[in-house]
Amino acid sequence: MAQKAIREFTAKQLLYHYLPLYLNGFNQKYQGIAIDADDVHRYSLPGFQNGYVAKPDELFGKRGKNNLIYLSDNADDILRWIRDKSAQTVTVLRGRGDRGISGKLKTFLVEPKVAHTGEYYVAISAKRTHNELYLSESGGVDVEDNWDKVITVQIPFSLEAKPLSEDIRKELWGRLQSDNRDLLIDFASALHQVFSFLDFTYLEINPLVIEDGQYHLLDCVARLDDTAEYMNETKWAPAQVDFPKPFGTSDSEAERKIEKLDAKSGASLKLKILNPNGSIWMLTSGGGGSVIFADTVGDLGFADRLANYGEYSGNPTTDETEAYADIVLTEMAKSSAKKKVLIIGGGIANFTDVKKTFTGVISALKKHESMLKKDKVKIFVRRGGPNYEAGLSLIRNAVTAMGLPIEVYGPETYMTAILAKATQALS
Amino acid sequence: MKQLFSTDTQAIFYNEHPLPIQRMLDYDWLCNREKPSIAAIVNPNRSGMHKTFFGSAEILIPVYTTITEAAAAHPDADVMVSFASMRSAYATSLEAIMTKSIRTVAITAEGMPENQTRDLIRASAENDTWLIGPATVGGIKPGAFRIGNTAGSIESIIEARLYRPGSVGVVTISGGMSLEIYHIVAQQTDGVYEGIAIGGDTWPGSTLLDNILRLEADQGVKMHVVLGEIGGTAEYEIAKALKDGRIKKPLVIWVTGTVARQFATEVQFGHAGAKSGADDESAQAKNKALKDAGAYVPASFNDLGKLIGKVFSEHVSAKRNYREPADNGYRLPPLEFADALKQNKVRRPTSIVSSVSDDRGEEPTYNKKEISTFLNKPFGHLLNQLWFQGRFQKPARIFWNTPLKSWPTTVLRLQPHITQSSLHAQVKIWLTRLQPGCLPSAPDMAVPLTGLPDGHLNQWQPGFPHAILYYR
Numbered sequence: 001m002a003q004k005a006i007r008e009f010t011a012k013q014l015l016y017h018y019l020p021l022y023l024n025g026f027n028q029k030y031q032g033i034a035i036d037a038d039d040v041h042r043y044s045l046p047g048f049q050n051g052y053v054a055k056p057d058e059l060f061g062k063r064g065k066n067n068l069i070y071l072s073d074n075a076d077d078i079l080r081w082i083r084d085k086s087a088q089t090v091t092v093l094r095g096r097g098d099r100g101i102s103g104k105l106k107t108f109l110v111e112p113k114v115a116h117t118g119e120y121y122v123a124i125s126a127k128r129t130h131n132e133l134y135l136s137e138s139g140g141v142d143v144e145d146n147w148d149k150v151i152t153v154q155i156p157f158s159l160e161a162k163p164l165s166e167d168i169r170k171e172l173w174g175r176l177q178s179d180n181r182d183l184l185i186d187f188a189s190a191l192h193q194v195f196s197f198l199d200f201t202y203l204e205i206n207p208l209v210i211e212d213g214q215y216h217l218l219d220c221v222a223r224l225d226d227t228a229e230y231m232n233e234t235k236w237a238p239a240q241v242d243f244p245k246p247f248g249t250s251d252s253e254a255e256r257k258i259e260k261l262d263a264k265s266g267a268s269l270k271l272k273i274l275n276p277n278g279s280i281w282m283l284t285s286g287g288g289g290s291v292i293f294a295d296t297v298g299d300l301g302f303a304d305r306l307a308n309y310g311e312y313s314g315n316p317t318t319d320e321t322e323a324y325a326d327i328v329l330t331e332m333a334k335s336s337a338k339k340k341v342l343i344i345g346g347g348i349a350n351f352t353d354v355k356k357t358f359t360g361v362i363s364a365l366k367k368h369e370s371m372l373k374k375d376k377v378k379i380f381v382r383r384g385g386p387n388y389e390a391g392l393s394l395i396r397n398a399v400t401a402m403g404l405p406i407e408v409y410g411p412e413t414y415m416t417a418i419l420a421k422a423t424q425a426l427s
Numbered sequence: 428m429k430q431l432f433s434t435d436t437q438a439i440f441y442n443e444h445p446l447p448i449q450r451m452l453d454y455d456w457l458c459n460r461e462k463p464s465i466a467a468i469v470n471p472n473r474s475g476m477h478k479t480f481f482g483s484a485e486i487l488i489p490v491y492t493t494i495t496e497a498a499a500a501h502p503d504a505d506v507m508v509s510f511a512s513m514r515s516a517y518a519t520s521l522e523a524i525m526t527k528s529i530r531t532v533a534i535t536a537e538g539m540p541e542n543q544t545r546d547l548i549r550a551s552a553e554n555d556t557w558l559i560g561p562a563t564v565g566g567i568k569p570g571a572f573r574i575g576n577t578a579g580s581i582e583s584i585i586e587a588r589l590y591r592p593g594s595v596g597v598v599t600i601s602g603g604m605s606l607e608i609y610h611i612v613a614q615q616t617d618g619v620y621e622g623i624a625i626g627g628d629t630w631p632g633s634t635l636l637d638n639i640l641r642l643e644a645d646q647g648v649k650m651h652v653v654l655g656e657i658g659g660t661a662e663y664e665i666a667k668a669l670k671d672g673r674i675k676k677p678l679v680i681w682v683t684g685t686v687a688r689q690f691a692t693e694v695q696f697g698h699a700g701a702k703s704g705a706d707d708e709s710a711q712a713k714n715k716a717l718k719d720a721g722a723y724v725p726a727s728f729n730d731l732g733k734l735i736g737k738v739f740s741e742h743v744s745a746k747r748n749y750r751e752p753a754d755n756g757y758r759l760p761p762l763e764f765a766d767a768l769k770q771n772k773v774r775r776p777t778s779i780v781s782s783v784s785d786d787r788g789e790e791p792t793y794n795k796k797e798i799s800t801f802l803n804k805p806f807g808h809l810l811n812q813l814w815f816q817g818r819f820q821k822p823a824r825i826f827w828n829t830p831l832k833s834w835p836t837t838v839l840r841l842q843p844h845i846t847q848s849s850l851h852a853q854v855k856i857w858l859t860r861l862q863p864g865c866l867p868s869a870p871d872m873a874v875p876l877t878g879l880p881d882g883h884l885n886q887w888q889p890g891f892p893h894a895i896l897y898y899r
Contacts, residue, residue, distance in 0.1 A: 002629060003541070003629060126541065126542075126545070128545065128548065128630050128634075129545070129548065129549065129552070157542075157545050157546070157548075157549055158549075159542060159543075159546045196542075199540060199541070199542055201541060201629075225540055225541045225542065227513075227538045227539060227540045227541065228540035228541070228542065228543075230514070231540065274689055286601075286603040286604065287601065287603055287627070288599075288600070288601030288602075288603045288604035288627075288654075288656070288683065289601075289603060289604055289607065291656075291657075291683050291684055291686065292604070292683050292728045294686040294689075295683055295684065295685045295686045295710070295727070295728060296727055296728050296729055297686070298685055298686045298688070298689065299685065299726065299727035299728070299729065300727070300729075303686070303688075303689050306686075306689065309686065313603060347603060347604055347606065347607035348579070348583055348606045348607050348610055349579065349603070349606075350564055350576055350577070350578065350579040350602070350603065350605075350606055351576055351579060384583065384606075384607075384610075385579060385580075385583070385606075386579065386580050411583070411586065411610055414611070414729075414732055415607055415611075415728075416727075416728055416729050417729075419729070420729070
């Protein structure tokens, strides 16, 4: 539903397949090999004349600085390195001041080593009315430190995959200095055509190496617009495009269950467990509203006790809501927090039927009655929208009948007011 | 800058969706509009008339197959409200943008490819057309015009006093949160002057700032209320406009998504544009930049309502020339019959009495059984209820199913020369013969009734569709 990062391997497969269409003299085959770390013992690498480069392919950059690029002339060495690295938990720093992200590496990329002298930087980024092209003759790992040397030009947006205009080519030619500037401009022009043609939203080649008139794309970061997937099935086919999750995303079983539920449903169902032993559990609705509920818990100073972020919206059925609430409550039961509150919150819905969705929530609450009683869970409700009066009275009566404390509010009460009450109950 | 909507604005509605069409017309009625806000409907699959209600009167709205035709017949309709699907939204919106008489296009479709939206943005700039959306519920100009489903039910519109204009311009990203904000604004101020939800995509057709500047130029707007979101840099443009004096009216804003700091990895929230990750796109950074630029920014969403009230009373209602907007009341559109029936507010004598079928309740019944119960059952089940009031047991029902299903093939076997159309004609004739009384008096026993328990043969009686067995 948005701009999504793809693996370097995927991006390069697309680029090596499509660049020959637009770039004279570019006719190399892509030689990279994607390696699944779980299966590393089953790979045997082809012989590369100048040796191998291995690196993780998990959507994060700065691999050199994180010591995650390995060079060797020996194929067994390369595979051993991958086996060792994938067995460890590694911490990756993604920038200055980053607290880092840890996880196990699962996907690697092995490519032929290219001996080279100069490194170039080429990147294209989609903006609202134009594409921005970045070019630098001082590419490589330190491009950010040399950002003043990067030339930026704006290319007016067009649905067609157009090459660079004469004006832009002239401007670039005037601003670049190296002997390879014609080749570099040709490359940028062709890259821009591929960028437009395949619905890229971001593409960065760093470094790009030009040796003896041959281009080598050493490293590449790319994002595609996944909403264009339905029209690009054929165009993206050379790479079998998928959108992996960012490195370090460890999904709990509950999150995976909700993801499956979401995929099957026409409505939107999301869950992210922040703290499995948290005190504040949320059954919030609405894409915008649910974020505000989570925000406000943080603003009240209870961020560390917030257990989950989640949302159900787009008028889910009673059954879907029940299944969703059931999964959240199951996780809530596992939490070791001494005091627990449940927030059933939402804004004033345009068309989600409150009675219908609350009927599902109530069935799940009944299923978890013993847990709610044992943990003395306090429930806070705030919701508006179609049939809200019926929905609110249903949930009030059902929970009261279970002998549990509940506070119920409608649209006349400020949306996040229940959070102040809930956090008071905790302290 | 021009106003998008007035009490005379008429729209061309793309795609024949009866519910949002009726909701727009009910809103027109509620705020005393003289003529309906929809002049024409475009349905690529048919032309003709669409029957709907304006108040209690049934009216016909012309339906065309293309936007060009509709616009030519209704040159005064300068808005297109598009309920096109995600796949057809691009081509149809582009056609609307290219149509001279259409000045505003509101797109509800979710999940449009970004390059298609960017091309619409390019085309709309070249043709001076205003875009709202995609991926939004739309917007509302109280007392004048409502886009599609904006602001929900009539009750919530009345509660948020959206039937008459106030003096606060509201711009949000989220369509889902827009009604909540209109509600807060109605509680804290004299009400909403115009509310626009720009939609959560990466490249909305008109940005937060585009809409704020349009409302800034509108005499009716005395202050702005804006709800931004984590991700993107649109809010920095607002900060810039505050600094360089393009926005002079007081502006209250809150950027949601401060919680993203709790997430270690990048998180995609509910909207495509709402992505955590880059530091300068964080909610905290944007809230701070806006505050530094002179916007009124609360400490938390919790305080947003109070802050709106404070800014309104200090900077709007305290002004000497301030006048409370007129409230001429509203007229409630009549209840839908089904809703009224549910609430026990109406009753209606029947015009035709049938001992078999009955459509007085929420759902029509056949022999006191809701017709939906027949949907997934074999046809013999329905036949049993309609002709025999459910007297037959399962084996008999199953028996009828067999000939009913195999009719056409049986006929083809017996009369190989028959054509498709004459087969249909024959089946039709048989169906009319299935009336009790005009059937052969005895079954053709040449057809072996194997599989049917003996006892069931005792149930032959007048009215049994002998023809089925006869032709079997």
